[in-house]
Amino acid sequence: MSNTVFHPANERGHADHGWLDAHHSFSFAGYYDPEKIHFGALRVLNDDIVAGAMGFGKHPHDNMEIITIVLDGALEHQDSMGHKQALHPNEVQVMSAGSGITHSEYNHNRDKKVNLLQIWIIPNKRNVEPRYEQTVFDVAERVNTLQPLVSPIENSDAGLKIHQDAWIYRTSLENGKSVSHKLHSEKHGVYVFVINGSATVNGKTLSKKDALGISGTDKVEITATADSDVLLLEVPMYA
Template sequence: MKNVIHRANSRGSTNFGWLNSKHTFSFGQYFDPERMNFGMLRVLNDDIVKGGAGFPPHPHSNMEIVSIPLSGALTHNDSTGMEKVINSGEVQIMSAGSGITHSEYNASKTDDVNFLQIWVIPKEDNIKPKYDQKFFRRAERKNTIQPVVSPGKDGGLWINQDAWFSLADLEAQKSIHYTINKEDNGVYVFVIDGEIIIEGETLSKRDAIGIQDITEIEVIARDNSKVLLIEVPMN
């Protein structure tokens, strides 16, 4: 099947003043029937929230929600009584399961926070809601793949799906090989920063490519680059 390429400038957008968000897939006021999902990957939002602002309490159910702060920090509160601050360098996951209400606010009153908000359709519905977060050392993903979310025990945060999230920081001219963890899964590669070559395509900052029907991919950095790889079931 043909690879799917999503250029940064093709994303939908929402700007409420306090929130400036770019949507890779249909979300909120942005709707494109050709951009609903990549397999079980349903949402990938690139959010910038002004100091002192944020998302007030709102409910979710039966969705795996991953947040990755790129700069700044988030303050999290939810209906289970969880109160946490998530800093850049950390990854947060929330299994909404049978139902959870949460809020996410900028932890700073003055500086912006930029984070990726990612939703994955769960493997099992109506599980008990679950929350976790973890700090991941950047040095441990220099020119290599660092698992940050997975269904197994490889150091990543647990997710209710046969899905794997990995980060890699590549120096210019370096490359990595990523091997699919589960047969028939696809992998969605999102360029956080820099420029890479993958499957013969050149991708720049905030570009992405969805690849399936493969067992391994090579990512080559043209410049110093930061990459997020999201492996998900395709159906």
């Protein structure tokens, strides 16, 4: 029997710092909800808007898989591994913090906001050597199909690699079109986040920035009720 948890957009944690307008799907920083600590191995899904030339100064991370997806604008990244580059829409960045890294993230532009999703996934290996990947994904390859963005480092599936038995997909669904996803394991669940538009997920209607977590199922079907941009994350539920 499947279990579902619905996270409507207007019930996310919210913090407006002026330079940063942040929405948190799970407990983070000053936002705490005991019912929203994590969904399996998915620990953080932050929807951040950062003002021009502003950002997050140098700060440390360890033992976390950090995935960044820019939706609009450009984000400048610099880290202790020597990387310094900008991240644009349709690019995805993965950082395995492992035994420890420091990094900073700033809006690359002075005159335009940047909107990004930052996702943290709890790893299945601790204190690994830190690593970094970034690549561009072709928008045409996710129209009415699930485009793999992230997959486990242990297998040959497409996507950037992380130290967890987890997958992230993105799809641009045209109104009325559907995609289905068969889970890799009965011990996994899926968390579906609607970036834009509206869609039904296993019959449940989601609007922009709504999310639905489903566990105890082997398949998920998403049908667009308007042209939509949707993120699907499959994660172990035992983390």
